[in-house]
Amino acid sequence: MLKRRESQLAVLFVCLGNICRSPMAEGAFRRACAQAGLDCLIDSAGTAGYHIGSSPDPRAIKVAAENGAGIGELKARQLVPTDFYDFTHVFALDRANLEGIKAVAPRNGTARIAMLMDAVEGRKGEQVPDPYYGDEEGFRHVWAELATPISAILDQLQDRGIEARF
Numbered sequence: 001m002l003k004r005r006e007s008q009l010a011v012l013f014v015c016l017g018n019i020c021r022s023p024m025a026e027g028a029f030r031r032a033c034a035q036a037g038l039d040c041l042i043d044s045a046g047t048a049g050y051h052i053g054s055s056p057d058p059r060a061i062k063v064a065a066e067n068g069a070g071i072g073e074l075k076a077r078q079l080v081p082t083d084f085y086d087f088t089h090v091f092a093l094d095r096a097n098l099e100g101i102k103a104v105a106p107r108n109g110t111a112r113i114a115m116l117m118d119a120v121e122g123r124k125g126e127q128v129p130d131p132y133y134g135d136e137e138g139f140r141h142v143w144a145e146l147a148t149p150i151s152a153i154l155d156q157l158q159d160r161g162i163e164a165r166f
C-alpha cells in the first residue's frame with residue numbers, strides 16, 4: 001500500500017475472496033475517478049484468505065474489460081488491521097463482508113466503514129450478490145449493480161472529501 005498523504009482520500013473495497021466483486025468495484029471506481037479527475041488511492045481486499053495472490057476471476061476480468069476497466073493485473077490479498085489506518089473509507093460488498101470487516105477492524109482505526117449500497121439513497125442495507133458460483137451473466141449483473149453506488153460515492157467524496165460518511 002502506498003502511503004497516502006494527509007487528507008488524501010483512500011478507498012478500499014472488500015468482498016469475501018477478492019477475486020470477483022471487490023476487484024470489479026476497484027476497476028469501476030478507478031475508471032470513474034480517472035474520468036472525474038479525483039485524486040484517490042484505491043485498492044481491494046478479501047475477508048478470507050483462500051485466493052491470496054490470485055488474479056481476479058477470468059469472468060470478472062472479461063466483464064470489466066468489456067466496460068473499459070483493466071483489472072487483469074490485480075492480485076488478491078486479505079484484509080489486515082493496518083488497512084483501517086491506511087484507508088479513509090472501507091466499503092463492504094455484502095453484509096457478511098461487513099461483519100468480517102468489523103471483526104478485523106482495530107478499536108481505534110480511523111477508516112469509515114459502510115456497506116457500498118448504503119451510499120445510494122433508498123438502497124441502504126442492500127447487498128451486491130456473490131457471482132462466484134454462477135455464470136458470466138451474474139458478473140454482468142454485478143457490474144451493472146456497481147454503477148450507481150460507484151457514482152454515488154464519487155459524488156459524495158468529491159463534495160465532502162475525507163469527512164464523507166455513508
Ligand code: 4NP
Nearest residue numbers: 015016017018019020021132
Ligand atoms: P468474491 O467472490 O467474494 O466476490 O471475490 C467469491 C470468490 C471466491 C469464493 C466465494 C466468493 N470462494 O468460496 O472461493
